[in-house]
Amino acid sequence: MDIEVLKILARDARTSPAEIAVMTGKNEDEVRHAISEMEQAGIIRSYKTVIDWEKAGVERVFAFIDVRVSPSRGVGFDDVARRVYKYPEVHSVYLVSGDYDLRVVVEGQTMKEIAFFVAEKLATLDGVLSTRSSFLLKKYKEDGEIYEEPEGDERLAVTP
Amino acid sequence: MKAISHVVQSIPPSGIRRFFDIVSTMHDVLSLGVGEPDFDTPWCVREACIYSLERGHTHYTSNYGTIELRRAISQYLALSEGLEYHPENQILVTVGVSEGMDLAMRAIINPGDEVIVPEPCFVSYKPCVMFAGGNPVVVPSYAEDGFAVKPQEIRAAVTSKTKAILIGYPSNPTGAVPARETLEEIVRIACEHDLYIVSDEIYARLTYNGKHTCVPTLPGAYERTILLNGFSKAYAMTGWRIGYAASSPEIIEAMMKIHQYTMMCASTMAQVAALEALRNGDRESDEMIEQYNHRRRVIVKGLNDAGLPCLMPGGAFYVFPSIKHTGLSSDEFCERLLFEEKVAVVPGNAFGECGEGHIRCSYATSLDKINLAIERIARFVSRL
Incomplete structure (x- = not known):
């Protein structure tokens, strides 16, 4: 089991094994293997997309x-x-x-x-x-996602 | 009108400022030039501050800072570093490390004293020495040493006028984290020549390989070190302007005297927030640090693949790749990258002459933006 890989996938399920390998400093095969093992063990149950259905105009x-x-x-x-x-x-x-x-x-x-x-x-x-x-x-937050427009980056573009 | 202070006149405006003025005239710039976290301050910290405002905690505090915050800082340093600083007289709450640095310099420098400053370093170090009437003596450090200063070069720079050594690791702008032995050797030099050490450790928690080496824990360092730290980077609290100094009662008393007459005390609400950060902020802080660590590896690989040789930094959230082989100066590289690809990075020479031939890229930015910026940098470099 690899908690670090799980946390990356929990944040963004589309992160590829190659990207995860760079992020964690592991090699790609190792990451692929870890993911498929966790899939088989039922630790990773599925990959889904978080959708704002209301915005999509679908009544639910x-x-x-x-x-x-x-x-x-x-x-x-x-x-x-x-x-x-x-x-x-x-x-x-x-x-x-x-x-x-x-x-x-x-x-x-x-x-x-x-x-x-x-x-x-x-x-x-x-x-x-x-x-x-x-x-x-009204849905304010679900599964860690806040259902509001994300605020832009307010930082100055260049700072020491 | 008579001329303004010649000390102030003699100090050039920050190289970053000039570059900022150019960037701020442009739209849609993808910036790797930001020296602060992209995360907002943890909500528990913001909420604690709002609550304290509601209850009317809007008055001056002790010049030293609230005793609750000083106790919490003292406890933090004891638990994390095994250091004993008495909350009553060995800790001073400051308006960020920036004020702490100014106070430290003014507390120890007599006119004409020299302070050894390894470069590349944060932009305020040399000016702080000069405003205090001292002379900064620059010691360069190089990419081949991972931008950790060579102790023998510090030794060679010591004269009868040397008063202090000013270091800041993990480093802004290079991300350098020197080996423990290097820091021990610097402390040894300070002991031999009876010098103060001023250690800016604002990026201490952002150390990725193993544990941060806190300078006052090294043999012989405690008595002669002014430890400066704060909340800006680890808890994403830059705008709060809150930090602290820890040192001997004599030094803290001296720094407090200046602080008392010039600042009175650090902002009360920021002190409340800092206390909450120490009590409950670590979970979110750890989460941010984990993400910086991921981005660090992505940006180092990306820049190297893009053709800019880049070391793996041990701390902070900056990389300092070389652009020497492009034949451009740091300024030219940054300006052209900005105009041609709308990516802002900071010229390395803003952090000292030996930073020429390098650029500073901050990875306190989302992975998506980092990847996009790298794509554009690669395109730019391939055109050169």
């Missing part, structure tokens, strides 16, 4: 659904979570501490679509006691 609605679960013998949190995350409209599922047990992020094209999904699919699952939905209104 997100909602955070908190789910209270009553685990029973033979049916634990993992089993309920599995039934939830199999739905393609479910963006992510977390087991969390606090008043609710699962935090589910659901994605849809309209609020109505999500509301129906919650009412018909989530709330009716065995073991689900109650749900609480909050719709996402």
Whole structure:
């Protein structure tokens, strides 16, 4: 495993093995090998692009659904979570501490679509006691990306 | 009107200033000429300052700086270097290392005293010596030594008038980090001739191969060294103007006397920010340093591939490649590169005569910009 390579890829997944080799002072084959090993081990799970869909004009609605679960013998949190995350409209599922047990992020094209999904699919699952939905209104920051215009370089062009 | 001070008249304006004036008339310049981090100050630091302003912490502090900040600096030097500086009387908070340098010179120099200054070096060293009434004695250093000064050349420059040796490593503009033995030898010379050492270690945290050698930790150095450091580079806090000096109680008392009458104290909000940087800024600082390190390797390879021989610097965020084989002077090279390819770099002679034939490129700029600048430099060099 190579944390330095991981950090570079986490910052920019398009950095090529040749570039990473220069940045880290390693040789290119070594970097290629490390990356493919980490891919095979499931440490690197996939490479994706961070997209501002709103700017792209694509309408997408997100909602955070908190789910209270009553685990029973033979049916634990993992089993309920599995039934939830199999739905393609479910963006992510977390087991969390606090008043609710699962935090589910659901994605849809309209609020109505999500509301129906919650009412018909989530709330009716065995073991689900109650749900609480909050719709996402504005994204300020996600996965370390701030969703604002980046500020320009304000430094003087030449300084000692 | 009578003429202004002849000392001031005798000092030429900074070579960087002249170049800056040209650059500032142009648009869309890709600059490798910036001597400060491209990162903004860590948010925790900015937020701590905003909070303190909201609570009305807007008054003078002790001339020495707040005791909380001096304690934190003292603790930092103890933990990172094993150095003991008493927060009550051995640390002075200054308006950046720039003020610290001025105070140090004025505190130790009598008219006519000589101060040995290895070049290429930061642009303010010689003027600070001269403003204090001293005479700078330049000792050149060369690419073949990795731009670390040769101790024997310092020894040869010592006269009965020599008062101090002024060094700044890791170096702006070369990125040089001398071997520990070299620094030990310089300290030995200072001990033999009873000289002060003024050590500007503003780039200390930006040392890439192994640990920084802090000059006062070397045998015999502690009593005679004025250690200057600050927050500008490691915590991306250039605009805050905040640094410190650490030395013997006598020296700090002398520096404080000048500081007291000319500056009163460093800006209160900057002191609050500096304290927060020491307490909680290291995570972000380490992250920045890791990125500088990546860029360092990229720019060194890029410039060498572009046909400008360039050493791998051990610290700071500058490289100092040679342009000698192009047949152009540093000034000509920089001006033509600017006009023909819109890339700004700084002529090496701005940092001393022995910097002629070199240019300073800063890698405190995003990798994308570095790569783009290198492309343009390569195109320019291939046309020459």
